[in-house]
Amino acid sequence: MQNAVFQALAEAAQVGEPVSLGIITSVKGSSPQKIGAKALFYPDGRIQGTMGGGCLEAEIQHRAIEALRTGLPEKFDLLLDHDFGWDDGLICGGKVLGLILPNAQNKGWAFWSELARRHRALTWGITDDFAVLETPRREDPEKVRVPHWIYQEKVMPPCELWIAGAGHISQAVAPLALQLDFKVTVFDDRPALVNHHYFPPWVSLVTDVWERLLQQQVKDEKTFGLIVTRGHRHDALVLRNCITQPFQFLGMIGSARKARIIFEHFREENIASPEQLARVACPVGIRMRCESVAEIAVSIMAQFIDKRAELLSRSRETIAA
Numbered sequence: 001m002q003n004a005v006f007q008a009l010a011e012a013a014q015v016g017e018p019v020s021l022g023i024i025t026s027v028k029g030s031s032p033q034k035i036g037a038k039a040l041f042y043p044d045g046r047i048q049g050t051m052g053g054g055c056l057e058a059e060i061q062h063r064a065i066e067a068l069r070t071g072l073p074e075k076f077d078l079l080l081d082h083d084f085g086w087d088d089g090l091i092c093g094g095k096v097l098g099l100i101l102p103n104a105q106n107k108g109w110a111f112w113s114e115l116a117r118r119h120r121a122l123t124w125g126i127t128d129d130f131a132v133l134e135t136p137r138r139e140d141p142e143k144v145r146v147p148h149w150i151y152q153e154k155v156m157p158p159c160e161l162w163i164a165g166a167g168h169i170s171q172a173v174a175p176l177a178l179q180l181d182f183k184v185t186v187f188d189d190r191p192a193l194v195n196h197h198y199f200p201p202w203v204s205l206v207t208d209v210w211e212r213l214l215q216q217q218v219k220d221e222k223t224f225g226l227i228v229t230r231g232h233r234h235d236a237l238v239l240r241n242c243i244t245q246p247f248q249f250l251g252m253i254g255s256a257r258k259a260r261i262i263f264e265h266f267r268e269e270n271i272a273s274p275e276q277l278a279r280v281a282c283p284v285g286i287r288m289r290c291e292s293v294a295e296i297a298v299s300i301m302a303q304f305i306d307k308r309a310e311l312l313s314r315s316r317e318t319i320a321a
Helices: 002-015 054-070 082-088 109-117 168-179 232-242 256-268 274-278 293-315
Strands: 020-028 038-041 047-049 074-079 095-102 122-127 132-134 149-155 159-164 182-188 204-207 223-227 249-252
Touching: 002 038, 002 047, 002 109, 020 054, 020 149, 038 054, 054 074, 054 095, 109 122, 159 168, 159 293, 168 182, 168 293, 223 232, 223 293, 232 249, 232 256, 249 293, 256 274
Parallel strands: 159 182, 159 223, 182 204, 223 249
Antiparallel strands: 020 038, 020 095, 038 047, 074 095, 122 132, 122 149
């Protein structure tokens, strides 16, 4: 995850450990990584993050460690052709451009830890003189006049995932969603299941009777919902509440027959419009041959990753020069 690089930078700043920050700022054609990919390079050869692996990353690492020795930042422009990457199978044919910033930890613990926490949207970047800065807010005219940006990036809080139900599927989905950079909350009316014996400590847990649980209101437009309660009746009860809320994406466990029956009932009773029902994925998950609970969790999260990518592609404000 990108915030792992920011966290490592904060830790390096705290202990005064020298590191070089590498960033991909532009990609032309095919490449093993995208714009905004980052890695930290340590003098002892350790790497936090990735620039794409293989010979590409090895070349950037060599330059990053040399930059630590000289103290000089640099731009790089690498062509991924036959000559560059044949031995490592890296012959994508594209071009990767980027920056290497030695001693990036010198920007300070406060700056990098703020980016790592992602409590709010924050735009930062690198100027043409290789200075690392937070982009000034528009309402602060005294700070608007800054040098030309050669890289900018908007760091957003993680998307939220609300899971209704704390059974086996929820217990498999929640830790996977955490690894995939979702902020996870699980809701259920069974206190015996809603505890950290079954869920990682970073998962928020809420237990109460469903009537009160369903009073929870979505506040963040980047919230995803997953309905995996203990039965069709509870699924329908939760869906009835969730379908009117502004979830970015809403998935429900079940079969096509289950979806047809519930959706027909919702239409006949004017509970939901066809447009609202069209936003619900049931059966949730990508089409694959799933047998185990773990495989079902992978199927579900693959679909959620894809839907999140659609959202982020619309909102991403990464600027490359």
